[in-house]
Amino acid sequence: MRPLPINPDESPSYVLELIYRLKIRNVMTSRLVTCRKGDTLRHVQALMKENAITGVPVVEGPRLVGLLSVDDIIRALDGGYIDEKAERWMTRNLIVLEDDMPLSFGISYMEKYRFGRFPVLNRNKELVGIVTSRDIIVALLVEINGEMERLEREVLPRPESAAGRSRREFSTRRFDFENAGRASSEIKRMLKEQGVEPGLIRRVAVAAYELEMNQVVHSVGGRITFTFDGERAEVLAVDMGPGIPDVEAAMREGFSTATEWIRSLGFGAGMGLPNARRVADDFSIESEPGVGTTVRAAVRLKAAAARGDRDAHSGSSRPS
Structure with a gap:
């Protein structure tokens, strides 16, 4: 060795x-x-x-x-x-x-x-x-990276939001349940600072949480990118594998490939991707087995009056 x-x-x-x-x-x-x-x-x-x-x-x-x-x-x-x-x-x-x-x-x-x-x-x-x-x-790399991110949050200024624009990236790691939900929590904070109404914030947070947890449970790790321009809030989730063999099946409520161990922790109920799609105005998913998965979920903020909060309480998991 x-x-x-x-x-x-x-x-x-x-x-x-x-x-x-x-x-x-x-x-x-x-x-x-x-x-x-x-x-x-x-x-x-x-x-x-x-x-x-x-x-x-x-x-x-x-x-x-x-x-x-x-x-x-x-x-x-x-x-x-x-x-x-x-x-x-x-x-x-x-x-x-x-x-x-x-x-x-x-x-x-x-x-x-x-x-x-x-x-x-x-x-x-x-x-x-x-x-x-x-x-x-x-374990050492995870701890060191966590410390680096903590120091960055203390030293670096908040993401710029000039002219109503914001962008933020978050990394995820497989089975890192301790930090899971950090991205959705930070996204909620950013939207509150922008004065977005609570119903829309919840929809975006649900999409962010579900896509973040999907990476933690099913992928080997990836990145969540959040962008906001005053009219549209978008969550882009890109992971590094293993990919989804049957995307159509993965989009069905209740379908899950989670192990019994994951289910015992309260995750892997097969509602993540369907929930993200349900709360989004625009949703797309691309996946290649052995390569990875890219999911895009966006909420059109200016169209709030037409859609309202009809998906804000739609059986999501638990965005923090």
């Missing part, structure tokens, strides 16, 4: 602060794919392929008893024993992390042992997660 590109002796002070402030639980992957001792190595191979992972913990109930890596599967294939039980070939002598350890422990373990992943246990010695070098890097 390649070492992490983090040197505690040379890293900036803010990075060092993160390393010691964050806990292992803040960066670990908690959606676990596991197997049992009696499962065959072929079954474990299928789990790795299906979930695009390179390691599978072996468990008895909540307890960790072993670990199988993709190298173990390759050796089993080469050796002709792929149909044997996991118990015989799993690694039993495991190095583990605890979920309340500082992230600095995880980094030092990566450097010391050069393993690709470490199981994470809680105080009851139950398996609660897995940590990889990628998990650590992604």
